[in-house]
Amino acid sequence: MTVTPTPARSRLDPEPMPRRDFLGLASLWAAASTMVFAAIGMLRLPKAAVLASPSKxxxxxxxxxxxxxxxxxxxxxxxxxxxxxxxxxxxxxxxxxxxxxxxxxxxxxxxxxxxxxxxxxxxxxxxxxxxxxxxxxxxxxxxxxxxxxxxxxxxxxxxxx
Amino acid sequence: MSAALPHTAIERFVANLKAIPNNLRAATLRGGTPNTDRSRSSFVFGNVFLHLHPVRVHRWSLRWTTTFGLGIMATAAFLITLVTGVLLMFYYKPYPDAAYISIKDIHFVVPTGRFIRNIHRWAANVMVVAVLLHMARAFYTGAYRKPREFNWLIGMGLLVTTLGLSFTGYLLPWDQLAYWAITIGANIAQSPREVTDALNLTESFDPGGLQKLLLLGSSEVGEEALIRFFLLHVMLLPLVLFGLAAVHFWRIRKDGGLVRPANADEILGPRTEAYPVFTEAPKKTYQLAAIVKGKTAAVGKGPENTLPSMPHLFYAELGILMLTAGICLALAMVSDAPLKELANPAVPENPAKAPWYFLGLQELVAHSAFMGGIGIPSIVLIGLGLIPFLDRETAGTGEWFGGPGGKPLVLQAIVVGLGSAIAIEAVAIQFGWIREWFPKAPQLLITLINPGTVLTLVYALYSVWLVKKHDSTRAGALGLFTCFLCGFALLTLIGTYFRGPNWNFYWSPADWPAH
Missing domain, CATH: 2.102.10.10 (Rieske [2Fe-2S] iron-sulphur domain)
Structure with missing residues (x-):
């Protein structure tokens, strides 16, 4: 890869991102967040909603x-x-x-x-x-x-x- | 097979039949009999179970005093609990009361049941001891340092998982001992309420209640708790342990084998026996240059001071496995695993004691549930985890007690660690603590300033002082770790031998009041 020095861009005007990189990153993040949400959902199961204990x-x-x-x-x-x-x-x-x-x-x-x-x-x-x-x-x-x-x-x- | 090929199919069939043993052997041992360096190497990397091992092992790693075989001992003890645990599951029923009866059956009726249960219990104890000693070995030889920081963290994960396995196994017999130890444990999980209550937050923010609810599946120890602990004990935690252990072993290899001093080769001296070294020339060259950074391993270097893992390392490991099994079997023969009366939620054991390795924790908890059960253990774990990142020195790596200060510093730290723990405990036992002196003191103060936190502070200040005095972060780490071990040992000792009914201090159980 050849690196050509480019003038520093501001935070509001970032490097343009190739379409493939964007789609790849987007799908990666989509998969990661799906898994995180799935994990949270799974953690919801062991938190019992009704407690199995006799009347107090x-x-x-x-x-x-x-x-x-x-x-x-x-x-x-x-x-x-x-x-x-x-x-x-x-x-x-x-x-x-x-x-x-x-x-x-x-x-x-x-x-x-x-x-x-x-x-x-x-x-x-x-x-x-x-x-x-x-x-x-x-x-x-x-x-x-x-x-x-x-x-x-x-x-x-x-x-x- | 230079003989003429058999003509008929029947002859070939008979010849094949005769050749079965040889062909079976060839099919199993892909690299052939491991009798040359080359075939010994392929014996290791061609085998799915062995390839976590290095193919060759440095002579330093095989010395007794390098590791004392402690990591292998912990692994061996785990394998023993695995085998005996599966056997116990043939009869065990994870349901209240039925659980107790099934353990009783295992103990008194099932053939070899009592022996297997005893081995399971002793192997679990040996595992905890081996893991702790292994950790101390890794620390004192500086094995946590770069590039092994990550493996130190994995090791801490393994320590916590090991303790978790012990804790979850403790409930399964469903006897008085189990019931009350887990009731105490579950309430420790709930103890952040001590702080949220004092700050009037529990209504809106209650992590303690959530932890207890997740652990027990109910508000008290009952059938839900038993099935959860069973699941954790036989499935979830062993899987976690497998995963962590695999990474742990793999990283030993990838981080360059066991830690050794820079001058290890000089200390070892020349080989005294004629070991086979590179007996066959390599038949093909490896084109790894594109994916491996740096020079090819052997370019410009003589053969390293290594031996083939098969047989040197494997025989050593097998020896430790046999030794561990021998220890567990011997202990299982002389000492039975306890089984008290059926769990009774109305009458606690007095004293209600957890397994011995949690009694130090219980001693801390007897001053404050939150700080003793959650606060200080978290501080200790974070402190231990940070050690490799705070001590980036290299002097003394691979040597026992290596680094500035060395052995005299460790001896001094033992005196300081034990002395301050004894002094603070003596004050608390003899004169009481804030609650006795100022009955109106706010709860938050009693939670924050108790013998456990004061002891932690003393240890922390002492190590900072050591860092300054020796101008070395390793000196501070040596002091801190030694103090941690001393504090753990002393509190465990007090909790085990000197605490009686109502958690009062007694010099001997003979002084306990009659019931």
Whole structure:
């Protein structure tokens, strides 16, 4: 190829491009962008639209004698339901750090995985947990309590029977 | 075949029958028996499985101390997991509870099932160790330098894929150990929320939630997660590993073989045995001049200090494969792969521990989920990936701990790396950290300033200081890499042996409180 020096052209007046080069580049870019879009489309598939998990809303009868400050954990649920003079409330037992199930102690909740410690109202006292334990929405009718594990309400929200 | 040709078709048929062994052999070995340099070469490049190898290999590459066979050991361990993994798939069922029962069957009922599963587990462990040591070898001999930067990056991809294979395999038994380790892992993937929550962004921008959703296919570890991990473990990641490994091996060849010092030939000295060299004159000349830059390889040079790969390199590789298999089998005989109780989403293991090579990470995570699980690992990976582009020196390439500073610097870096990690961990264990000192501290501060990030900062500052002191980027790289290895080893050790229930520090499991 021989190179002949040409006067520098401005950005707005570029070198003319041969038709074949243009068509070749255009088809190359068309193929590349098709593949990129196809890849994005394929990535859309594993992002589930409907989550295969059972309903998180459940109804439970509180035991007759539930001492103040001691949560009742319905079997198979990760929630502690409390009852005191101001009403009924439910605190999530899922650690906000990495999802382990916390255990209730005399003074609050301990996480077995990385040592986070929470007060009885869920606030973080110690450890790596970035947020307090969630409070769930409860509805009370008589002695039965409905808890929605997917909802969250501000800490301190208690519901009177 | 000088004898007269058989006359009848029947005679020819019998003669052909007799000649089958010879003809089969000739058809298989296209270049004939590999007994001359020429046929040995064609044995390698005429074989689809061998042609990733060089035809001839430098004598330096065959020394034990050049590589200790670590890359081959990692490959051998991978092949062992491949074979045993396929065997395990005969019985394994990737569905919750059924998975647990099938592993139990493999362990207690299937003939040789327990042994095969043990080998699979041990080969996976050997692979992780070999990959890490291989990386250290490549680093300390300066094998990441030009023109091998790209292969260093591919190697990092292989490291991540290896860890990914281990992690995904961990869920498959569906026991308590598996369930809670993966719950923790999936929540680490979600941990960018720690930052987006603190900035009140999660509603509109939630990469953490997306990562967890893609990994688990659900909001918690369940059947969707199990089938995804199974798919990743037996199909997707092995394919990725195959692709990366093929490029990795190919580039070793294309980048000029294994790294060796400039004066390798002097160190090796003259050959002590009579090796066959160019025993046959080439029968044709190659007209490659039009497509290959530079002079023809052999013009103006004596024969290089190389040996034919067949048999020298292949026998060495076979030896390492046998050694690796021996190690895995021996370990499989003395130690069973664990299988705890069936996964129970209501009661976590206490302590819930990941496989040992993730316990350093878990130790970091115990200070901050985001920085420990995503932030610091990303910084480490980016740092390791940048090393070949930041250190462009050439002094000491091919020598163990070569370059300014050398071995004394590495020893000093070990002291600094271990010392600072012990000091920072001791403070955190003894006196707590920001949350205990200032309970009202904002979450972002607790996330950003934790023992893990402080340790990373100390290492970074130390290496910058080394660059200045020795006036060499290699010195900084040596310090940084050594510190990284020390930090990894120490945190892994603490996570493995000194953490008990509630991730509290105990000198010995004997001190753990009774349940």
């Amino acid at each position: 809303k459940f109804k439970v009868n509180l035991p007759e004698s539930l001492p103040q400050g001691e949560g009742f954990v319905p079997p198979g649920r990760s929630v502690a339901v409390f009852k005191d003079k101001e009403g009924v409330y439910a605190v999530s037992l899922i650690c906000t750090h990495l999802g382990c199930i916390v255990k209730q102690t005399q003074t609050g909740f301990d996480c077995p995985c990385h040592g986070s410690r929470f007060a009885l109202d869920g606030t973080v006292i110690k450890g790596p947990a970035p947020a307090p334990l969630k409070w769930h929405k409860v509805a009370v009718s008589g002695s039965s309590v409905t808890v929605d594990e997917e909802s969250s309400v501000p800490a301190g929200t208690k519901v009177q029977a």
